[in-house]
Amino acid sequence: MSDVVAFAGVSVIRGGKALVRDIDWEVEEGQRWVILGPNGAGKTTLMQLAAGRIHPSEGVAGVLGEVLGAVDVFELRPRIGLASSALADRIPGGERVRDVVVTASYGVVGRWRESYERMDEGRAMELLAALGAGHLADRQFATLSEGERKRVQIARALMTDPELLLLDEPGAGLDLGGREDLVARLGEIAGDVEAPALILITHHVEEIPPNFTDVLLMREGEIVALGPLEITLTAENLSKTFGMPLLLERFEDRYAARAAPVGTTVTSQEFTG
Secondary structure, eight states: OSSSSSEEEEEEEEEEEEEEEEEEEOOTTOOEEEEEEETEEEEEEHHHHHHTTTTTTTEEEEEEEETSSSSSSHHGGGGGEEEEEHHHHHSTTOOOOOOOOGGGGOOOOOOOOOOOHHHHHHHHHHHHHHOOOOTTSSSSGSSHHHHHHHHHHHHHHHHHHSSEEEEEEETTTHHHHHHHHHHHHHHHHHTTTTSEEEEEEESSSGGOOOOEEEEEETTTTTEEEEEHHHHOOOOOHHHHHHTSSSSEEEEEEEEEEOOTTTTOOOOOTOOEE
16 A cells, blocks of 8 residues: 555444544545544544554554555654643653653653663754743643644654654644634644654644645544535535534635524535635
8 A cells, every 4th residue: 555544444433432433535645634523423542543553353454555454553653743732641740841842752652761872852842842842841731722732742742753643632722812823833844844654633623724625524433524725615515514504704814714604505615715
């Protein structure tokens, strides 16, 4: 397989319930995907598959040219950068920020007796600086704001120069200023032709950064629509995804959504901006 992600007929079943069902999806090098949908849509399950953290119950899941179930995931996972709240919860509160980032080199959380080269330390500092967090290097992780923690997690996810970068709800819990700062920085990463393929999960169209190329819309474990962002993210598809009439607006390279007035029939033409 040459695709970064290649899922064919993929389902994940737990306790007799399908968390995702019959998913066909491909991500190619250079693409920047956003996965959009309500709570319980199956977004995080799809992310866990792409991260090699779980295996499908049915179908074939390919990641970075390997097939889950036929590859040593402990060799696959270092090729994937992951930032998620679950990972953040594992980071010791007393850990220095620079160590939170550099320990990704060994795939561990919490620095112990392992040693790092000066090049690793330098890369960690460069990544923190690029994400506007260089001044936090000697702070303890527990003392950071939510926005600062998000930036540190993304720096950690980039530390190993991954071939695939996965961001699970990076904007969750941020105030308006923190969200806008993060969205702008993610837009810069997405616009870098040297950056890895990128997949971002969110509930909100306002959190889609500039330079993202494609969107996958999910509801109740199934795909509502997928394809190029500019033609797939429509008011009609968004309304189907969230189960209510929504209007969609675009302002240059950003999006916003709101509930449609009562009695409005939403079609793919309900788009302004």
